[in-house]
Amino acid sequence: MTKQVNGEKDRESQGCESLYGEWMQKECLQGDSRDEVAEENRDSRETRHRQRRGDFKRRGIPDPAVKMTSIHCYTQCKAERFSLTWTITNFSFAEGCVESSFFTNAREQLKWSLFLSTNGVGLQNERCLSFYFNLVSGPETGVRCKGRMAILNSEGEEAISRDTGRVESLMEGFAIGLPNFTRWDDIMAEEAGILQDDTLTLTCEIHVLCRPENTQLQQVKVPECRMAEELGDLWDQSLLPDCSLVVGGQEFQAHKAILAARCPVFRAMFLHDMKERRTNRVDIQGVEPEVLKELVTFIYTGKVPNLQDMATELLVAADMYLLERLKRMCEDALCRSLTVENAVEILIFTDLHLTPNLREEAITFIKSHLFDIIETPGWESLQADHPHLIGEVNRALFSVGAPAKRPCLF
The missing domain is CATH 1.25.40.420 (Serine Threonine Protein Phosphatase 5, Tetratricopeptide repeat)
Structure with missing residues (x-):
């Protein structure tokens, strides 16, 4: 009987093990399937993301997945411009090459001269006037420039004008210009009205390109510092005072820290064992109340609203309280008055x-x-x-x- 029971138990145990094995095998297969599906989904999402980024790129649309930082840079190209009027008398007798006197720009860094050929430069420009800007002296690296030239008629108006075109690099000792500026016959013709008393007048403009200036515009606008105005409010509105200034029967509320920081005399009063430190009260002698108000306004803000009206009195007070800058401001105001x-x-x-x-x-x-x-x-x-x-x-x-x-x- 006992053997029969034990056999039945063994068969039940073997059956459970068999069912457990089948369940584990099924779970493993399902797990592998889920992993494959998850991997396929992940690959599909990446593919769709790449396709979407490519679509954005083709359309010129910013990719929302990429964080963009916007920076603005401002480049200012500056050019120095100066002009010259050149008068040539007895022009009909001018043959060959004529050169003007030297002239410089406003900063006197460049030296120029004008060069005129009355018979053109080269066979193809024969019977033409050739006009050039000659860089007599300048920096070793040369300059970038362009020019414009004009011939005036007897009324002082431009009769013929041309420019050199694009900006060119020019080294010291070289020139730029127009080899066929105009024909000789066009100048000499009486109906052109250019020559008056056989005098030819030309004007020219030279544009020299300066070094570009690059600045990066601030992305965040920083407010201006208003410390002087805010400290002035402490004085004007008597906010949180800790001492008083008494003058001419009037009492003004002030702040020991600000007075001591800005004025050597007040600093000595409040840092040493003096009556002013113990009582937090300063009796002012020899100064009118209005002058004291102006002086303390300067201590708080660095400004003197009524300087011109009381420069003499303020100078005396500034001398008493060792306010050297205020004293010099008063001197300047008196000099101008x-x-x-x-x-x-x-x-x-x-x-x-x-x-x-x-x-x-x-x-x-x-x-x-x-x-x-x-x-x-x-x-x-x-x-x-x-x-x-x-x-x-x-x-x-x-x-x-x-x-x-x-x-x-x-």
């Missing part, structure tokens, strides 16, 4: 402040307008209270280039 009425006053002002440029300009102005200035009330004050300045003006008058007639200054 010199008149017969204020020249002496400005000269006296320069004696109180170290402004050598302004002092020199004031003396030069007085020297140039002396006969008018000595009639002003300021001149008497200068003689009475500042004799050493009279001495400086006197030395300037007797320097090289002084006028021949000099008044007595003492």
Whole structure:
């Protein structure tokens, strides 16, 4: 009985193994089939993709699968242009070759001359006028140029004109032009109205090609820097202040960091153990409120909106607070405002402040307008209270280039 049961179990086990083997074989076949189908699909997609790219290329359409970067480059070809008028007198006696005097371009880098042959160049151009541009001296690499030439009639209008055509390379000692510019008979004919008193007038234009300039246009437009305006808003609107400036009974809110960064005097106040650092308050002496506002505006923005109206007062304040650039700006404004009425006053002002440029300009102005200035009330004050300045003006008058007639200054 036991043997029979064991045999049945063995047969069942063998049957299961057989079914499992058949299932595995079937799965392997199906897996291979799926792999083949997947590979065929992949090959089909690649084929369709290649065909689509080829179709895009044939039609000139950008392939959407390829990322394109667009860059714009701008090339500017520049040409220097200059002209010359050449007059030849007693033209009917001119035989052979006639050459003009040398002339140069605006930068004096090239030296040219005009060359005219009254009997043409070559047998085929006999009885013709030949006209050439001759490069007398230039760079070793030569130049690229073209020209235009014209003959004027007695009214000054162009009667005959031609150009050399395309741009050509020209080396030093060589020439370009037209061997058959016009016929001799066309010039000499009275009805042409070209020769007046046997004088021929020609004009020419030369175009010299300069080195091209290449620039790449920015793909992203970078906004302009507005730091000066934004710092000015901190001052104008009193945003987040941490100190105060008191002058003439008025109080202005400011920022210690900006004042210290831009002005040596404020920097010393806020960096050292001084009252201004402990109280965050600065009492300003010797400066009017409006002048202080203008001075602090310069500290924040580098600009002086009312410079011309208060240049003298601002110069004094700039000298006090060691703002050298502001001081020079005030000097420049005063130099441009010199008149017969204020020249002496400005000269006296320069004696109180170290402004050598302004002092020199004031003396030069007085020297140039002396006969008018000595009639002003300021001149008497200068003689009475500042004799050493009279001495400086006197030395300037007797320097090289002084006028021949000099008044007595003492």
